[in-house]
Amino acid sequence: MFDLDGTLADVRHRLHLVRARPRDWEAFFAAAPADPPLAEGVELALACARQCDLAYVTGRPESCRRDTEDWLARQGLPAGPLLMRRDGDRRPARTVKPELLRSLAQERCVTAVVDDDAQVCIAYEATGFRVLHAPWMEPQPILDVVQEREGRT
Numbered sequence: 001m002f003d004l005d006g007t008l009a010d011v012r013h014r015l016h017l018v019r020a021r022p023r024d025w026e027a028f029f030a031a032a033p034a035d036p037p038l039a040e041g042v043e044l045a046l047a048c049a050r051q052c053d054l055a056y057v058t059g060r061p062e063s064c065r066r067d068t069e070d071w072l073a074r075q076g077l078p079a080g081p082l083l084m085r086r087d088g089d090r091r092p093a094r095t096v097k098p099e100l101l102r103s104l105a106q107e108r109c110v111t112a113v114v115d116d117d118a119q120v121c122i123a124y125e126a127t128g129f130r131v132l133h134a135p136w137m138e139p140q141p142i143l144d145v146v147q148e149r150e151g152r153t
Contacts, residue, residue, distance in 0.1 A: 001054075001055045001056070001057055001101060001104070001110055001112070001113040001114070002041065002044075002045050002048075002054060002055075002056050002057070002113075002114045003056075003057060003058065003097075003113075003114060003115040003116060003117070003120070003134070004056060004057075004058040004060065004068065005035075005058065005059070005060070005116075005143070005153055006038075006116035006117065006134065006137045006140070006143065007038065007041045007114055007115055007116045007134040007137075008037060008038055008041040008042055008045060008056075008072075008075070008077070009032070009035035009036075009037065009038065009071065010035055010036045010037065010038050010137060011032075011035055011140075011143070011153075012137070012140065013031070013034065013035070013036070014027075014028050014031040014032070014034075014035070015140060015142050015143070017031065018142060018146055018152075019142055023146070023150075023152075025152065028153075029060065029061070029063070029064050029067075032060070032064060032067055032068070032071065033067045033070065033071055035071065037075045038136055038137055039136075040134075040136035041114070041134055041136060042075055042076075042077065044114065044132075045077055045114075046076070046077070049077075049078050052111060053078075053080055053108075054077065054078050054080040055080045055081040055082070055083065055104060055108070055110075056068075056072065056080060056081070056082045056083065057082075057083040057084075057097055057100050057101055057104075057113070057115075058082070058083070058084055058085070058153075059085050059093045059096060059097060059147055059152070059153045060084055060085060060153055061084065061085050061086070061087045061088075061089075062084045062085065062086055062087050063087050064084070065082065065084060068082060068084070069082060081104060081108075083100040083101070083103070083104060084100075085100075090150065090152070092119075092147065092148045092149070093117060093119070093120050093147040093148060093153075094117070094119045094120050094122070094123040094148060095123070097115070097120050097123070097124070098120075098123045098124055098126075098127045098129075101113060101124065101127070101129060102127065105129075110129060111130065112129070112130040112131065112132055113129050113130070113131055113132070114131075114132045114134050115131065115133070115134060116133070116134040116135070116136075116137060116139075117143070117144075117147060117148075118133065118139075119144075119148055120147075121133050
């Protein structure tokens, strides 16, 4: 299971859209298809795909599904289940993402999850999942605010 933003996708080019108030969420998510890939994450995902099926989990809203699936395909990543936040769900990522992962684990064996968000990693571990923290994109304080306090992305 791989996270997207900060693990596979480099979101830094669009963070300016949510630093100021009011935050421009429409533009922020509309810019997601232009995210450059994070080479370390994509390489790890492709290596893992040689031994197991991949799935993806993201705090992005369901309304971003088509763009997200297209982005994954453009990076050469294999298709797999894509678990997304319901539109309008503003719970913290540390709550939403483990819930999404537990739903997948009812149907499939989840061997490990890769995520850049330390709070999400702690929540996954507390739920019993094996976690690999993805440190290849330096922490972005604004992501902590929008993921954990505002329940976005």
